[in-house]
């Protein structure tokens with residue numbers, strides 16, 4: 144078992160301060176690397192542990208982390224959250240793969256720990272969060288809507304967590320407005336040609352070398368269309384949202400899905 148201790152990890156004595164001690168899970172991944180940098184650059188935060196695959200998860204508890212940031216994989220994230228809750232550590236989760244059943248499980252785990260917070264957000268990019276809100280607002284005015292997400296080819300899940308959440312929010316807005324299913328005469332299609340069906344909203348996933356994270360919501364009505372697009376050109380775009388969640392989570396007990404509330408949206 145490898146230790147997660149690094150040169151960036153300060154001596155325990157230095158932690159008698161008002162800095163928030165933060166541990167990062169998935170610390171050597173694309174997002175984890177960026178989070179480590181962002182935490183190290185933040186004057187009010189202190190990086191106390193970095194853990195990646197095969198490393199000793201208990202390091203985050205031993206190092207005194209008050210908040211853990213998880214950017215790992217959908218297949219391991221539930222075990223990580225369980226560990227954090229068991230060890231009384233607030234958890235900021237960017238890893239995707241959360242359906243209603245998983246969210247309910249996390250909420251159940253939190254019940255005996257009313258002081259503890261877990262935030263699970265498929266996207267910490269402010270622009271992406273605004274895109275979701277704008278799409279939700281627009282949805283009731285358009286009979287047709289489809290979501291196209293475009294990502295780097297190393298992404299393991301499809302469609303993206305952001306696209307699934309967008310589609311669910313749009314579908315809820317359509318239901319609330321009493322809209323019928325979007326018109327679609329397709330009776331003959333190659334499997335996958337019309338995308339994944341997320342609560343009646345088609346979601347299409349593109350994987351392309353050179354991309355980072357991008358999404359379009361296409362809305363159509365007679366004689367017009369509205370396209371709402373967001374582009375993350377760099378993973379730095381997610382960091383203001385991640386740091387906001389790290390700073391807020393100690394004041395937000397329970398399960399929070401998305402950081403819209405932290406932004407006053």
Ligand SMILES: NC(=O)c1ccc[n+]([C@@H]2O[C@H](COP(=O)([O-])OP(=O)(O)OC[C@H]3O[C@@H](n4cnc5c(N)ncnc54)[C@H](O)[C@@H]3O)[C@@H](O)[C@H]2O)c1
Nearest residue numbers: 169171172173174195196215219237238239264265266267
């Ligand atoms: N919420 C957001 O804003 C946002 C933004 C980008 C990516 N993501 C999501 O974050 C996740 C990670 O994305 P990425 O591009 O950084 O992936 P990545 O593959 O580059 O990084 C994942 C890291 O987790 C590590 N890992 C695997 N199992 C582990 C375990 N049990 N404990 C600790 N570390 C473990 C891997 O070794 C790897 O270093 C994905 O689910 C992705 O969709 C979310």
Ligand SMILES: O=C(O)C1=N[C@H](C(=O)O)CCC1
Nearest residue numbers: 239265266298303304305356
């Ligand atoms: O790069 C990824 O992987 C991303 N995953 C998130 C998702 O699935 O929505 C957010 C965007 C980047």
